[in-house]
Amino acid sequence: MMSFRTNDKQCQQKQPLWSVRVVGLLALLMLLTAATASAQMHSRGQWSSEADYLAMMIPHHQEAVDSARELLQITQRQEMVDLLESIIEEQTSEIEMMQGWLAEYHPGTQASDAYQPMMRSYDGLDPLEADLVFLEDMHRHHMHAVMTSRMLLRSSAVENREVGQLARSIISSQLAEIDLMRDLYAEWSDRDSFRSQRGMHGRRPNRRPGRSGR
Numbered sequence: 001m002m003s004f005r006t007n008d009k010q011c012q013q014k015q016p017l018w019s020v021r022v023v024g025l026l027a028l029l030m031l032l033t034a035a036t037a038s039a040q041m042h043s044r045g046q047w048s049s050e051a052d053y054l055a056m057m058i059p060h061h062q063e064a065v066d067s068a069r070e071l072l073q074i075t076q077r078q079e080m081v082d083l084l085e086s087i088i089e090e091q092t093s094e095i096e097m098m099q100g101w102l103a104e105y106h107p108g109t110q111a112s113d114a115y116q117p118m119m120r121s122y123d124g125l126d127p128l129e130a131d132l133v134f135l136e137d138m139h140r141h142h143m144h145a146v147m148t149s150r151m152l153l154r155s156s157a158v159e160n161r162e163v164g165q166l167a168r169s170i171i172s173s174q175l176a177e178i179d180l181m182r183d184l185y186a187e188w189s190d191r192d193s194f195r196s197q198r199g200m201h202g203r204r205p206n207r208r209p210g211r212s213g214r
Contacts, residue, residue, distance in 0.1 A: 050159045051106035053152050053167075054098045057145070059115035061091040061098075064141060067119040071134050076127045079184060080134075083177065087138075090173060094166065105160055118144065128188065135185040142174040142181075 068084040075081060102109050119137045122130040149167035158164045 048157065050152070050157050050163050051102065051109045052112075053148070053157065054102050054106070054163065055109055055112045056115060057148070057170075058095055058098050058102075058111040059113075060118075060141075060145060061095045063115070063117055063119055064138065065091050065095070067134065067138070070122060071130055074122055074125075074127055074130045077131060077188075080131050083180065083184075087177070094170070097162075097166065101160065101163060105163075132185060132189055135181045135188075139178055139181050139185075142178050146171050146174050146178075 065088050068087045072081065072084050072088075075084070099111070102111070118141045120133055122133060125133060149170045152158060152167050153164060158167075
């Protein structure tokens with residue numbers, strides 16, 4: 001009888017851990033579903049050509065660059081500094097290429113001013129909180145770029161080889177950064193109570209004001 005009660009208590013103790021894992025998996029599926037739906041929205045409603053892809057991707061990249069520059073003034077972790085500087089350098093270069101291709105291959109098409117921001121503000125957050133918010137949002141931001149680029153490559157919209165090469169590069173580099181961001185988030189979010197307070201399943205701070213491509 002005592003043995004049965006002990007096992008029952010052990011099961012009760014293990015249940016919360018199992019529940020946390022399930023909730024985490026469900027939350028990840030929700031993030032991926034949201035990213036897919038967002039990419040499909042752009043595919044069906046806001047872009048149907050190479051020009052539209054470039055016009056949307058320019059402000060998308062610019063938001064990543066702006067957010068990375070803002071967090072550079074806040075973060076206290078060298079790993080985050082390295083990630084932010086890599087994002088700024090790579091995506092600034094890609095913005096310049098895309099702007100040039102729009103002017104050369106699709107004159108008259110401008111970077112989209114209908115882009116909906118995906119990154120949140122860091123106002124009121126301490127350095128660790130800001131790092132984690134960035135990692136959460138940039139994970140979704142990268143997934144959107146990856147899925148949109150895959151849709152472009154699977155369609156018949158690519159008109160110039162350079163644009164197709166860029167889409168493949170975006171997929172490769174941003175998937176690698178997604179893996180890194182997941183590792184950093186898992187490591188840093190376990191060090192305090194932030195994840196339960198304001199993390200992936202908690203209250204979301206207000207979004208930053210919208211930006212247009214520059």
